[in-house]
Amino acid sequence: MELIKTFINLFADPRLFFIMSVLALVAIVWKREAFSRNSVGYGLLAFLGVFFAFGLFDENFRLIIVKPDNVPIVALIFLVVFFTWYAVREGVRNDQRIAAGDDPIEKEESDRVWVWPDLVYTELISLILCTAVLIVWSVGLEAPLEQPANPANTPNPSKAPWYFLGLQEMLVYFDPWLAGVVLPSLIIVGLMAIPYIDTNPKGNGYYTFRERRVEITIFLFGFLVLWSSLIVLGTFLRGPNWNFFGPFEYWDIHKLEPLTNVQLSDFIWVRMLGQPLPENWFVREVFGIVLTLGYVAVLPPLMARMFRRYYEKLGATRFYVTAMLLLMMLSLPVKMLTRWIFNLKYVVSIPEYFFNI
């Protein structure tokens, strides 16, 4: 038993956790027909159920999952897994129908029914069930109330509300101006841009995967890997001082993690060129600045060349907006990888102007 726990603790490491969630997404997309089988969906839910039931017997894990505000995240895990599986399954079913020359299921069901009673009663039953669930939840679980607010006593860890923990997790890799302001704004802008940059007329109003492969994969990457899984990571696997703790690990406030992160300027000037850091910030950071400019200004035209087909289909404006949003989205995994592989702290670091990337 202890062996299993140690093993799970090991695998929950942020690096492995993130890489495994990417691999899981690849597996879902690539092997979607196998993934959409009933046995896989129910199996996943059963596995999660067993995992949490098993976890309840561990005192460290229990402390985290029975924290009242963490209950919705446990629910969220089950719901996101279920609905991902469900949406993919319905997509695969329609794909198979379309491949066989049939219409999607929705088309077949496009004869009209009366709103009263068909819809009104569905709504009524949903409301009653929802109310019942909410009442049972409220009777069974008291809303948390801790000690009165005390500005002099900082809890460790201090966590944001659970739905912002993905953003808080980004703070490990980016400074607050990016993780807390620019990237969240870009998430909103990116979501709002979706209908205007996606010109694919297919898959409007029915589940499908094959007809919208790229769009769905990108969206799932954002929703499952970058948003949901980072929330889970931030809730369950981050303890005091925002250090990583396995789910079955004691939150030891004195756990030390070596901080060996270095700036890109250190790498180049000190380690590669064997020189002291230049006094002037521009000279010091010139490599990082060039790299960053390359990322945002040179890569998009290169992408336009590489993905000629998309460039022609979307037109210049749409393509560059898409490329830019994609690059911004990928900046998080890019920064994660450089941190894990090279211990890189900042690409550009100009603390004089609070400008660190």
Added chain:
Amino acid sequence: MAQTETVQPKEALPVRAWNWLTETQIWTSIFRHAAPINDRNRVLVMLSNVFLHLHPVRLKKHGVRLRYTWCMGGLSFFLFLVLTFTGLLLMFYYRPTLEYAYSDIVGLREHVPLGIMREMHRWGAHAMVITVWLHMFRVFMTGSYKPPREFNWNVGVIMLVLTLLLSFTGYLLPWDQLAIWAITVGANMARATPFLGHEGPGAALLTLGDVQLIHAADDARFALLGGTFVGEGALLRFYVLHCVALPLVIGFLMAVHFWRVRKDGGISGPL
């Protein structure tokens, strides 16, 4: 020839009572037509009832099936109503001041037998965040943001953000350790807003002669908190935003959202 007597079947008392009730002037003044058990009345009920008139009269079959809709949009709206109702009740007992905020919550917890309004409000809020996400997920997976529904997707994204903001502002109100530190962590981000936060890149460039225009007492974080730390000003600000400003905005956008669902051709479906 024996006289055959026609016997009127005698109706049961509840039926007679019902018939009498539905023929009274009071009843007929409220409901202008009989029960929606025939096609004509199924149309009339949708057209004459203000609560139902958001719906169309008829609908494509896939649109009423949970398989397609997951009911997440409807549940989000319903949870919003639950939150409005429970929130209103909580407002009777809660005073947003440093002196009373915490003790009012303790009072709600200790002195109200079987009280679950605060629980309903908190868990309902968490649930609404989840249903709104899943609603967006469903709308994406069915491609329902595609023309002609681009604008409505945008309204939805804004409401998603407002839902998170509503939940975030409500998080502070119990005024316990959980509340102020969660808000402190969140609000500290605003300090780093480019140009507008005093620790943000570019803020140092905004000067008037020797005077720094952006400093700790006038930057974006200050505007959010009404102070340089999470204190009395923040509590009042978050209270007003949570109970008045944000619900009004999101309510307005909901009206737009539902209206546009209808005007953009009803629930999405294959063309």
